[in-house]
Amino acid sequence: MTKRPRDENNTLGTKGGPLDGIRVIELGHFIAAPFCARLLADLGAEVIKVEPPSGDPVREWGLKKDGNSIWWSVHGRNKQTVTANLKSEAGRQIVIDLVKQSDVLIENFRAGHLAQLGLSDEVLREANQRLIIAHVSGFGQTGPDKDRSGFGAIGEAMGGLRYLTNHAPGTTDLPPVRVGISIGDSIAGMYAAIGIISGLWQRDHVGGTNQGQPVDVALTESVLSMMEGLIPEHSVLGVVREPVGARIPTAAPTSAYRSADGKWIVIAANSQPLFASLCTVMERPELSEDPRFRDNQSRVNNVDALDDAIQSWTEGLDIEQIEAALVKGNIPASRIYNAEDIALDRQYRARGMVHEVEDPLIGRVSHPGVVPHMPESERHLCWTGRKIGADSDTILSTLLGMSKERIEELRREGAI
Amino acid sequence: MTKRPRDENNTLGTKGGPLDGIRVIELGHFIAAPFCARLLADLGAEVIKVEPPSGDPVREWGLKKDGNSIWWSVHGRNKQTVTANLKSEAGRQIVIDLVKQSDVLIENFRAGHLAQLGLSDEVLREANQRLIIAHVSGFGQTGPDKDRSGFGAIGEAMGGLRYLTNHAPGTTDLPPVRVGISIGDSIAGMYAAIGIISGLWQRDHVGGTNQGQPVDVALTESVLSMMEGLIPEHSVLGVVREPVGARIPTAAPTSAYRSADGKWIVIAANSQPLFASLCTVMERPELSEDPRFRDNQSRVNNVDALDDAIQSWTEGLDIEQIEAALVKGNIPASRIYNAEDIALDRQYRARGMVHEVEDPLIGRVSHPGVVPHMPESERHLCWTGRKIGADSDTILSTLLGMSKERIEELRREGAI
Numbered sequence: 001m002t003k004r005p006r007d008e009n010n011t012l013g014t015k016g017g018p019l020d021g022i023r024v025i026e027l028g029h030f031i032a033a034p035f036c037a038r039l040l041a042d043l044g045a046e047v048i049k050v051e052p053p054s055g056d057p058v059r060e061w062g063l064k065k066d067g068n069s070i071w072w073s074v075h076g077r078n079k080q081t082v083t084a085n086l087k088s089e090a091g092r093q094i095v096i097d098l099v100k101q102s103d104v105l106i107e108n109f110r111a112g113h114l115a116q117l118g119l120s121d122e123v124l125r126e127a128n129q130r131l132i133i134a135h136v137s138g139f140g141q142t143g144p145d146k147d148r149s150g151f152g153a154i155g156e157a158m159g160g161l162r163y164l165t166n167h168a169p170g171t172t173d174l175p176p177v178r179v180g181i182s183i184g185d186s187i188a189g190m191y192a193a194i195g196i197i198s199g200l201w202q203r204d205h206v207g208g209t210n211q212g213q214p215v216d217v218a219l220t221e222s223v224l225s226m227m228e229g230l231i232p233e234h235s236v237l238g239v240v241r242e243p244v245g246a247r248i249p250t251a252a253p254t255s256a257y258r259s260a261d262g263k264w265i266v267i268a269a270n271s272q273p274l275f276a277s278l279c280t281v282m283e284r285p286e287l288s289e290d291p292r293f294r295d296n297q298s299r300v301n302n303v304d305a306l307d308d309a310i311q312s313w314t315e316g317l318d319i320e321q322i323e324a325a326l327v328k329g330n331i332p333a334s335r336i337y338n339a340e341d342i343a344l345d346r347q348y349r350a351r352g353m354v355h356e357v358e359d360p361l362i363g364r365v366s367h368p369g370v371v372p373h374m375p376e377s378e379r380h381l382c383w384t385g386r387k388i389g390a391d392s393d394t395i396l397s398t399l400l401g402m403s404k405e406r407i408e409e410l411r412r413e414g415a416i
Numbered sequence: 417m418t419k420r421p422r423d424e425n426n427t428l429g430t431k432g433g434p435l436d437g438i439r440v441i442e443l444g445h446f447i448a449a450p451f452c453a454r455l456l457a458d459l460g461a462e463v464i465k466v467e468p469p470s471g472d473p474v475r476e477w478g479l480k481k482d483g484n485s486i487w488w489s490v491h492g493r494n495k496q497t498v499t500a501n502l503k504s505e506a507g508r509q510i511v512i513d514l515v516k517q518s519d520v521l522i523e524n525f526r527a528g529h530l531a532q533l534g535l536s537d538e539v540l541r542e543a544n545q546r547l548i549i550a551h552v553s554g555f556g557q558t559g560p561d562k563d564r565s566g567f568g569a570i571g572e573a574m575g576g577l578r579y580l581t582n583h584a585p586g587t588t589d590l591p592p593v594r595v596g597i598s599i600g601d602s603i604a605g606m607y608a609a610i611g612i613i614s615g616l617w618q619r620d621h622v623g624g625t626n627q628g629q630p631v632d633v634a635l636t637e638s639v640l641s642m643m644e645g646l647i648p649e650h651s652v653l654g655v656v657r658e659p660v661g662a663r664i665p666t667a668a669p670t671s672a673y674r675s676a677d678g679k680w681i682v683i684a685a686n687s688q689p690l691f692a693s694l695c696t697v698m699e700r701p702e703l704s705e706d707p708r709f710r711d712n713q714s715r716v717n718n719v720d721a722l723d724d725a726i727q728s729w730t731e732g733l734d735i736e737q738i739e740a741a742l743v744k745g746n747i748p749a750s751r752i753y754n755a756e757d758i759a760l761d762r763q764y765r766a767r768g769m770v771h772e773v774e775d776p777l778i779g780r781v782s783h784p785g786v787v788p789h790m791p792e793s794e795r796h797l798c799w800t801g802r803k804i805g806a807d808s809d810t811i812l813s814t815l816l817g818m819s820k821e822r823i824e825e826l827r828r829e830g831a832i
Contacts, residue, residue, distance in 0.1 A: 018614035043614050061666055062645040070652050071645030143766040149748045157682040157750045160758050164596020175662040175672035175680055179595055180580020186642045190606045195788035197613040198434035198459050205620035216789040221769050225787040226602050229478040229487030234755035235782035236486050241755055246591040250477055256591035264591055266573040332565045334573045339650035342576055350559040353637050366651035371641040372611035373632040
């Protein structure tokens with residue numbers, strides 16, 4: 001595999017990674033496939049993002065600095081970016097030529113769209129039979145509803161997550177809330193990464209297949225796969241699980257409580273020793289003797305009374321006092337962190353999880369670090385998300401052997 | 417590697433999988449590590465779950481049939497289960513002997529607990545230098561707060577997810593809600609799987625390292641890693657992102673609306689053509705000409721008026737009518753599915769994502785299918801979650817060469 005071109009913008013240092021040696025072509029837009037590609041790039045894969053000449057529309061999302069999306073600094077990090085108009089024959093050919101020298105292609109168009117552009121699985125695999133092709137779509141590549149359009153919000157609604165993300169029935173007329181991020185997309189991206197890397201292992205280990213294969217990830221199914229006992233319990237007992245707000249239905253106390261200064265603290269003290277410690281910390285030792293609270297099931301049955309008792313303790317103290325008391329008592333608890341709390345957290349800082357870097361487009365910016373930590377082959381952050389087509393010339397000349405003249409011609413034609 | 421023992425309970429059929437040939441030892445309890453191991457098992461890895469003789473406490477969670485946890489049918493599926501008391505020398509030795517014949521060990525004790533039991537990374541790697549060791553913990557294996565105890569709920573609170581899972585400030589006094597599942601645990605489990613499989617690829621591909629390595633996953637960091645622009649936007653502009661309930665802050669209309677029959681529908685029509693289609697479907701063509709709604713930014717600025725207009729359309733119709741109209745208009749939309757809606761969905765059925773199987777412990781039960789789909793090496797569901805120690809005799813005799821007498825002795829001693 002050709003060596004990665006030297007990175008002119010890289011002020012951040014680079015160091016191997018478990019997927020060093022793998023090349024990934026991203027035909028992604030918005031969130032799911034690009035998030036998958038970010039995970040692979042964070043682990044050392046070489047990712048080439050192929051964008052339309054107008055750029056991935058996600059570059060316009062969220063808050064900006066000097067006209068540049070700030071989220072993009074993270075979402076596009078560690079990737080190279082090339083433009084190609086897939087509706088032009090020359091643009092399509094660029095993808096084919098890149099695929100011939102790559103290990104993975106990841107895309108998240110509507111099912112079948114890539115085939116309409118002349119880039120079906122058959123065409124791609126004819127170009128490179130070792131290619132792993134990962135499709136991320138709303139509903140999957142097969143089945144009666146494969147052509148329906150779906151975004152992350154639809155995946156979350158149909159996967160069963162949104163229904164449970166609500167207060168208990170009768171508590172409020174407000175709708176179930178969205179988890180504040182496009183979590184359906186991100187989870188689908190993670191499943192695509194798991195499928196891709198599994199496919200690479202199967203292809204490449206000694207005695208492996210030496211063949212690529214397709215991976216088919218649906219947003220709806222990715223969410224459904226996380227839903228614990230929801231489906232089996234319904235199938236066996238006919239029970240439809242209902243939302244319970246800040247609580248956990250099967251354990252108590254575990255909820256969010258308000259402090260005197262109007263913050264929220266999550267306390268998870270549902271085991272016997274933790275509950276006894278909590279009663280001590282609250283200076284209410286009699287509660288741990290109370291028959292209503294004598295074991296987890298009793299506490300679940302009397303959770304309103306229990307939560308009232310805890311709330312009446314927390315609302316008399318400021319958040320700092322509550323946290324100090326609970327940490328001292330070794331009780332799992334935390335204020336509900338907002339962005340500022342995260343930025344100030346010492347553990348995140350110590351582990352490089354709030355990591356300040358210099359972005360040529362927007363200046364100093366904090367990124368979340370690489371997850372998972374693999375200290376013996378760590379890669380970290382090599383560069384921040386770049387401008388549209390920043391690597392077009394380098395990639396087209398180095399990898400595809402194109403002349404300067406040819407590249408200029410493609411640019412004039414609107415193919416790149 | 418020794419052949420997988422024949423499965424007596426398997427009425428479900430088995431067929432390869434991309435990770436066929438990999439053996440994983442799970443020292444997991446509750447959710448994160450066992451969910452990781454389920455993902456690996458779903459993809460064809462042989463997973464041996466080592467439980468204390470009293471069993472994983474998660475076996476007591478959720479609803480039951482004939483005393484058996486229903487969720488366990490899914491959470492324990494495709495795994496073999498062996499008991500070992502890790503506080504006994506014989507139990508510890510069983511782990512060491514299994515590790516000698518395995519590729520991966522995954523655990524989610526509190527950081528450092530396994531070392532206290534005499535199973536430090538050094539000891540495990542001395543037994544098998546090719547072992548990938550994945551640690552999942554609340555705060556990671558290093559840093560000033562590594563010894564703090566943390567559950568999924570704490571990871572969600574400190575990762576920034578819980579703060580955003582709420583209605584807009586001033587809308588309600590109710591606390592931010594929990595996403596109805598232990599999503600912090602599940603996401604950490606997915607990151608562990610990504611690290612593990614990446615480590616396997618790095619170890620095993622031609623020219624690879626032939627060495628194992630540790631993987632260090634924190635619940636807090638796993639959640640933080642999903643938070644999109646939260647951290648970078650705060651670092652550059654000092655903005656603390658606030659929750660917005662059912663909406664998306666940067667796009668409109670995308671929210672949940674109530675139907676005449678009291679259901680909720682999510683409609684995601686924030687692009688220009690989708691919004692025009694929605695206006696047509698609602699028979700309000702004048703809205704698409706309204707200057708307040710002429711582009712996405714205008715719609716975001718006037719989102720209350722926009723959502724009122726959509727709500728006044730949906731509340732006049734039953735959910736079936738709304739869905740039919742929106743699907744006809746090709747607008748991404750779905751009712752918010754509960755367990756029953758999922759069970760009835762034709763696409764899930766067609767793709768094997770609601771998959772009825774026979775469980776020897778609880779009878780007929782529906783499982784979510786395997787994600788991601790990898791049609792050329794699909795594995796599916798081979799068996800459902802088993803009783804504590806169901807495979808102890810087979811594994812100890814087949815893999816570790818123990819005699820019947822020795823196994824009985826260990827049982828009497830309480831070591832298994």
